[in-house]
Amino acid sequence: TLNGHWGFAKYDQNWKSPATLTRNLLDIASRGGNYLLNVGPDKLGRVPQPSVDRLREIGSWLRTSGQGRAVYGAGATGLVDEPSWGAVSRSGDRLYASVTSWPGAGQPLHLTARAPFTVTGARVLGSAQRVEVAKAGDGFDLTPSGGPADPTASVIELTVKPAPAAPEGRGQGLREEVFANETFTGPPAVTRTDPAVNHIWRFAGSPAADVPADHFGVRWTGFLQPRHSETYTLTTVSDDTARVWIDGRLVIDHTTPHEPQVDKATVALRAGTKHAIRIEYTEQTGEAHMKLLWSSPSVPQQIVPRSQLYTP
CATH class of the missing domain: 2.60.40.1180 (Golgi alpha-mannosidase II)
Known part of the structure; x- marks a missing residue:
């Protein structure tokens, strides 16, 4: 006014x-x-x-x-x-x-x-x-x-x-393993390369046709390669739980079931270096959301792009 x-x-x-x-x-x-x-x-x-x-x-x-x-x-x-x-x-x-x-x-x-x-x-x-x-x-x-x-x-x-920024990467995404349970036990029902962690399984129900719409888990593993040596903010949008490790260190740990929610962590990353990343997500009931974004002084907030993600 x-x-x-x-x-x-x-x-x-x-x-x-x-x-x-x-x-x-x-x-x-x-x-x-x-x-x-x-x-x-x-x-x-x-x-x-x-x-x-x-x-x-x-x-x-x-x-x-x-x-x-x-x-x-x-x-x-x-x-x-x-x-x-x-x-x-x-x-x-x-x-x-x-x-x-x-x-x-x-x-x-x-x-x-x-x-x-x-x-x-x-x-x-x-x-x-x-x-x-x-x-x-x-x-x-x-x-x-x-x-x-x-x-x-x-x-x-x-x-x-x-x-100067490091050259754009040539990654194809992370390894995605989908489990028909919330405990990541037994062999995964699906293993594939996921170009980005950017999902709302509201309409599909679950990541795969033979996986139930409730009570499933997804694990992504591989490497994250930034183009700038800076402190990055990693952001997850999840429902129901989310955990993220960078170079073996647990940086996001939200295991209490929740509605769609945002969690953040700051990590120092080096340009051109492949930092190990592991993400675990579980869906219990209701809607299913999982997104991974990053931002830094030189990078506006965005879904982490496929080019900067590598399978193990």
Whole structure:
């Protein structure tokens, strides 16, 4: 809302400032989100003038000196943590640091890096001042030579070069063993290569025609090969139980039967290295879901692709 109401309320004059709205937009864009601003017209269909004024001021900020590049086509960086002094978004090889708390003369703005990258250029949009970039501790210090270019938010555009990725893999998936029980006992009813762990057996009932729709288990084994040396978040979506091991270490252990649920674990993986992976899933009754996703500073959340999965 632009004030405190979704619809028109003549008595509500508690309008959010244009600076607050613009900074909200920058913060949301830096997280890959979308900002929907509600405008409540009066009974004659007229948009209140305070709403018009605020929307125009946001538009003016976006048009000034190319600052809109921090929003349009930009999203979460993956490369840096959220700073206390503003917001940072990314578009291709550019980071846009929107600074709402400008530093004092000679004082730096610190960026904490989440993944390896280098900075090859820096400038303040709408200003001719210099920006010194120096490696510092867990990231970089940005030290502008002058004052803020805009009282709402001044944008420092950084040209960056992430660490090179390993070539795309040539995997075909993981070995999948389907058991007609929840205890993984006896020989599997089905053994095959599964191109991805991405299943909702709602309509098929079970992974194979000769396996009952309830009380079955599935085990996947093989290797996971990332393209970046980074900390990855592994995410499972499961119903009823899920366990995941990486290099023999149990990282997700949810053996209490549950409705569709998300579980996460963080693991450090090395680019081009085949990390052993084992996944065990059981279905008791009801719906059957099992998905494996990953994400990292350089990889948006996605189902782990077949090319990066190898059979043992």
